[in-house]
Amino acid sequence: MLLVMTLLTGIIYPLAVTGLARVIFPRQAAGSLVYRNSAVVGSSLIGQKFAGPGYFHGRPSAAGDGYDAASSSGSNLGPTNKKLIDTVAERAAAVRKENGLPPNAPVPADLVTASGSGLDPDISPQSALLQVPRVARYRHLSEQTVRQLVESHIKGRQLGFLGSSRVNVLELNLALDALK
């Protein structure tokens, strides 16, 4: 019985799903890969590390050295761990400095906390809008152009009510590069 079930649920079932998926949803089954000039630059579902001032930045990541997509992980820092509080304080200060904000300006939580997977592809619209002046200045674009680009990349709640509205950082940065 064990061997028959192993064959059925462990070989036939996954291979059948693999075959069907490849035929019906080839792009998704392969990882929703994103191409530029016919080279793969990543997956639209997996976040990447962005550090340069000319790109929008994603969330802090605890996956490997940051956005290691072969080593997904959250930080697992508990709510009363001093390391969590100190790290968030440092990140908030860094965000304010990079974006030329006053020392007590509010910073959206998602921009200073590590995601569950370490590969979160999204940030909140507030986190994207906060970075508009910096990106515009660095790219010599008008703030209005960049803000419009961000606004056109805000994904609302799925089906109008599910989840949270968000901005995919890789897609936004690709569109930014395509501007000129």
Added chain:
Amino acid sequence: MKGIDLFQLFLYLVLLIALAVPLGRYMARVYQGERTWFDKLAGPVERLIYRLTGVDAGREMNWWQYALAVLVFNISGMVLLFLLQLVQGILPLNPQHFGAVKWDLSLNTAISFMTNTNWQAYSGESTMSYLTQMAGLTVQNFLSAATGMAVVIALIRGLARHTARTIGNFWVDLTRSVLFILLPISVVGALFLVSQGVIQNLSPYLNVHTLEGARQTLAMGPVASQEFIKELGTNGGGFFNANSAHPFENPTPLTNLVEMLAILVIPAGLAITFGRMVKDVRQGRVVLAAMLILFVLALGVCYTSEVTGNPQISALGVSGPTAMEGKEVRFGITNSALFATVTTAASCGAVNTMHDSLTPLGGLVPMLQIMLGEVVFGGVGSGLYGMLIFVILTVFIVGLMVGRTPEYLGKKIESREMKMATLAVLIPAATILIGAALAAATKAGTSSIANPGPHGLSEILYAFASGTGNNGSAFAGLNANTLFYNLAIGLAMFIGRFGVILPVLAIAGSMAAKKAVPAGPGTFETTGGLFAGLLSATVLIVGALTFFPALALGPIVEQLLMFAGKAF
């Protein structure tokens, strides 16, 4: 509470019930051997399986024959999975060339998947070959779930029959669970997940150059086929380390909703199946109602605590929801709190948010639900048989209070059933508390703690609760891949599984043998709202009495300290 949050939570419950009721009716037909619309497709396969394995589908078993078949089948599955991990290095479908898994980790993982726990002391994408994930882990995702379903059906038969010696045939219940329920739903579910972006391929990991010119390695694999049965069978073992927080396992709010529905649809449906099989649908509804009461309470606490967030973080000038550490933007607070409540109401243990980073009370809810025995819907099969144990306790306690003979479904509850029911409650509780005490008192236990202060105790408590309750979620900061934890949690998972299954089957056997007595004026009604209230109160009181002292030293004191501005 924002209206849109409330709407999403409410919608989840409505969809759950709307799906569970027809599924429950269908499952009753499947287990009673009645004709279903799926016979044409699955019937020939079923007969082929019986022919290949020499199963005589017409021969029924008594309770200890049934128990023996459960044990033999599960332990051989465990041994096979253990060996597969040891030799995966020389087998095909291993594009990353992962070597043998270390023996203690391999043993822990084999017990874990066989017992429907799916506690993971390893990280999937850096440890397991595709063959191990498919032919080892995915298989046990199906079989451990089917085992739980078979056991609860045997118990239901025991309650429904009178003056009978047998409670069904394990091989038939197992085969029909897989062929008629788990497999067809998984095929459809897995394909739906792929349509939303869950990957399903056998390619080697992909190296890409990112926009900033860095190198990123994208882990690949046959994820969707494992992902869906992971939820449907309330298993919970992620293909990747980050489990359902990983965008390749759970890419959109819609997949999140579907995965949460998959977790509870069979456990909720089985309550309906129960009502049908004992020929009194009200008996099933009252159990479902008690589950719903407890679920809404748990969800309310978890959601409120997560929305309130961490005052120490908002004091740093951080705006928006402050409890975003360990959560994903696409799910936000609402769908993370809901997932955490769902996955621990069931014995699933899949996570879309890191439970270690939940607020203390938000983390208490998953822990407490596991400690209550995961009877709030619960695992597939295990949830309902756990709840039926509490039904027996409730009937007995009420009987004592009002001086009536305890009866359930027209049968007297006597000393043997009470002893077995007590064992089924005490064995897991003792395993959790003794295991956690042992770990908290030894260097081998405390050296794995990641977060200092009371949170450290919570990590240990959660680990033993999760293992014993066959949940599998974790306060994952705890370094569980040590010899001590691999063996201790391994033992806890084994005891937690079979320390309940054996008493349950013994009750099934003794109830089946009883004579039916017609309901008289002394019979306490087990169908109304009063009984639903009494049942949920019994679950809460037993749980609170057993675990409150330990919880007070962990999450409860931590919550107070967090609001007092203390950090460690």
